[in-house]
Amino acid sequence: MTALGKDLIGLETLAPEQIRLLLDTAEPFKEVSERPIKKVPALRGKTIVNLFFEASTRTRISFEFAEKRLSADTVNVAATGSSVSKGETLVDTAKNLEAMRIDMVVIRHGASGAAQFLARRIASNVINAGDGKHEHPTQALLDLLTIRDKLGRIEGTKVCLVGDILHSRVARSNLWGLTKLGAQVAVCGPRTLLPRGIEELGVTVFRRIEDAIAWADVLNVLRLQLERMEAGFIPSLREYYRVFGVTAERLERAPKELLVMHPGPMNRGVEIDSRVADGAHSVILDQVTNGVAVRMAVLYLLAGGKPELADAAKRGAPD
Amino acid sequence: MTRTDRSVMMDARALARALQRMAVEVLELNHGTENLVLIGIQRRGVELAERLGKLIEKDEGVEVPRGAIDITLYRDDLATIGPKPVIGETHLPGDLTGKHAVIVDDVLYTGRTVRAALDELADFGRPRRISLCVLVDRGGRELPIQADIVGKQVKCGPGDRVDVLIEEVDGREEVSLVKGGGPGSGGTS
Numbered sequence: 001m002t003a004l005g006k007d008l009i010g011l012e013t014l015a016p017e018q019i020r021l022l023l024d025t026a027e028p029f030k031e032v033s034e035r036p037i038k039k040v041p042a043l044r045g046k047t048i049v050n051l052f053f054e055a056s057t058r059t060r061i062s063f064e065f066a067e068k069r070l071s072a073d074t075v076n077v078a079a080t081g082s083s084v085s086k087g088e089t090l091v092d093t094a095k096n097l098e099a100m101r102i103d104m105v106v107i108r109h110g111a112s113g114a115a116q117f118l119a120r121r122i123a124s125n126v127i128n129a130g131d132g133k134h135e136h137p138t139q140a141l142l143d144l145l146t147i148r149d150k151l152g153r154i155e156g157t158k159v160c161l162v163g164d165i166l167h168s169r170v171a172r173s174n175l176w177g178l179t180k181l182g183a184q185v186a187v188c189g190p191r192t193l194l195p196r197g198i199e200e201l202g203v204t205v206f207r208r209i210e211d212a213i214a215w216a217d218v219l220n221v222l223r224l225q226l227e228r229m230e231a232g233f234i235p236s237l238r239e240y241y242r243v244f245g246v247t248a249e250r251l252e253r254a255p256k257e258l259l260v261m262h263p264g265p266m267n268r269g270v271e272i273d274s275r276v277a278d279g280a281h282s283v284i285l286d287q288v289t290n291g292v293a294v295r296m297a298v299l300y301l302l303a304g305g306k307p308e309l310a311d312a313a314k315r316g317a318p319d
Numbered sequence: 320m321t322r323t324d325r326s327v328m329m330d331a332r333a334l335a336r337a338l339q340r341m342a343v344e345v346l347e348l349n350h351g352t353e354n355l356v357l358i359g360i361q362r363r364g365v366e367l368a369e370r371l372g373k374l375i376e377k378d379e380g381v382e383v384p385r386g387a388i389d390i391t392l393y394r395d396d397l398a399t400i401g402p403k404p405v406i407g408e409t410h411l412p413g414d415l416t417g418k419h420a421v422i423v424d425d426v427l428y429t430g431r432t433v434r435a436a437l438d439e440l441a442d443f444g445r446p447r448r449i450s451l452c453v454l455v456d457r458g459g460r461e462l463p464i465q466a467d468i469v470g471k472q473v474k475c476g477p478g479d480r481v482d483v484l485i486e487e488v489d490g491r492e493e494v495s496l497v498k499g500g501g502p503g504s505g506g507t508s
Contacts, residue, residue: 003402028389028406036414037442040392070392300392304402 004301007119007126010135011176019180023145025297026290032069033292043070043303048104049097050076052129053090056108058264058288059129059139063106066295070303072104090114094122104302107131112169125302133167138298139263140173142291144181146283147218149290150259155182160212162246163222163271164193164233170263171222175201188212189244192233209244213254220261221246224271237270248275259283324498328473328481331492334454337470338367341452342374344468348450349419352381356415356446360424360436361389361407366487367454368423384412393435415444421468425483427453430464455494457481 003021004014011019032040048067052060060076067074079093094105104125107115112132119126130136148154159178165171165187178185179202186204187194188211199205206212213219224240234240246260260272260281268274277284329337349355352375359368365387372383389407422436433451440449452468457475473481473496480500484493 025402025406028408031409032392035442036444039442041438042392042394042397301402304397 003304004298006302007115007128008137008298008302009116009119009126009128011137011140011173011180012135014137014176014180016180016182019141019144019177022141022294022297022301023148025301026141026145026293029069029293029296029300030290032296033065033289038069039071040069041071042300043067043072046070046072046103046303047101048072048074048106048299049102050074050106050129051079051093051097051108052077053079053107053109053114054130056129058291059108059136062288062291063127063129063138063295065292066299069292070296070299072299075102090118091121094118094124098122098124104299127298127302130169132169133172134169135173135176136169136263137173137177138291138295139170140177141298142287142294143170143174143220143261143263144177145290145294146261146287147183147259149286150283151217154178156184157217158184158186158215159218159220160186160188160206160216161220161222162188162209162212162244163224164228165189165198165222166193166195166233167225167228168222170220174220175203186212186215190234190240193228209246210250210253213246213250213258216258217256218259218261219246220263221272223263223265224267226267237267241270245269245271245273246276247273248279251276251279251281257281261287264288323500325495325500326498327493327495328455329471329494334470334485334492334494337454338370339374341454341468341470342371342378345371345421345452346375346379348467349421352379352383354418354447356384356386356412356418356420358386358388358411358420358422358436358440360422360432361387361391361409363483363485363488364422364424365407366485367425368421369487371423371452386411388436388439390432390435390439393439395431395435409439411443415440415446418444418446419448419450420446421450421452423452425454425485426481427451427456427464427466427469428459428481430460430462433464434462454483455481 050060050063064074102124106127106129107118108129109131112134114131115126115128128137151157161171186206188206188209260276262284266272266277357368357372359365368385372385375383388409391406450467453466454470455473456466456469457473475496478499480497482495484491486492
């Protein structure tokens, strides 16, 4: 059995020990980024395509750094949303890339399930960098790593996801990862932005941000997408900030120390107060640093994850 | 199952004597402790480097800087054997430029680990000299690499295994040869 299999599509399908393996593997990769020469030859000769059908700065750059620091060769393909349609075209694009002999595809796509769809149809390793409202596994992994770094453990910690849970792939991946590793998970946000029946997953629901702050060890504040207001999910951004904004005043009343995380990009003054984003509670930039290490771990583990190679390893190939 | 036959090559006392001699040889090779850096290869090499460092400190009254490297990410066989998930820590005591770096490992076999270690060290500066110090040289090199300081030469074939057990990692001190035991833990070096 290989450590992870061919692809990383989401945390839903991973076992807790596979998630722990990813976090443990990320640990030594942090040091690589601190070296004078920030590069190791582990993936030398591998070709990786970053196929981004949706806008992304942080995730794409983070993947690119991870790839380059492992010595892989990278190509960025940024397809504009309008010119590329789903289905055949996506597969055609990937098939054409494969015909040029690539090893891995990192895909970001607006359609939920796009990564899985692609993974079934090409031989290259596929890594999901966010697909629609489905999952964003590497974001959740870097969130988990940051919690583990700061609090020393994940099991038993109280983590509250704040904001637009309904449309958030980050929330979905976090829910899977956190519950699999034994954290207590809560959500807090407007009723219109919470998935119906979420309590049935064992998730606590807070209607008031004050209650969430009183309970939590970690607040993971999600980005409120402006489109949600236009679509009538919330009355106004100001109203949202007033009711659900994570503000310095609200944090001051917290009974204990707590961490504030945000996957970025932030809307300062909407879901999060600038004083909080830049304040002592914030571990937002640690998350970004950890993102590179987590992605290096994912790439490294998948690169060796071809089944026939694992068999050779089992036979005890001499090294 | 092939028949295996284990014989002890070095007991705790023999191992201690070998390390004492190796520590002296390191000092001779370097003409003292100046610019000396001991770098252990994860994982037993790190402990052995620590021991050598302490022995030198006892004799010379000078603390020799120690480092540790994990060469996993510099291996040339990711495609053959797949990833090794548990990667040890790499930390070096500052820039190696101008230093005499002595690489310390438990077993020298194919030379591929040392080749990877040389590549990795090159990414941390340009040492004036790099030497190699191993507890056991079991022969069977696949690369033109040799050790400067050897604790014990062991003659064994490719089907045999050398096990180095040390207190800090294994809870006891012993070097043994396992005939027909396969390349095993100490055999990958």
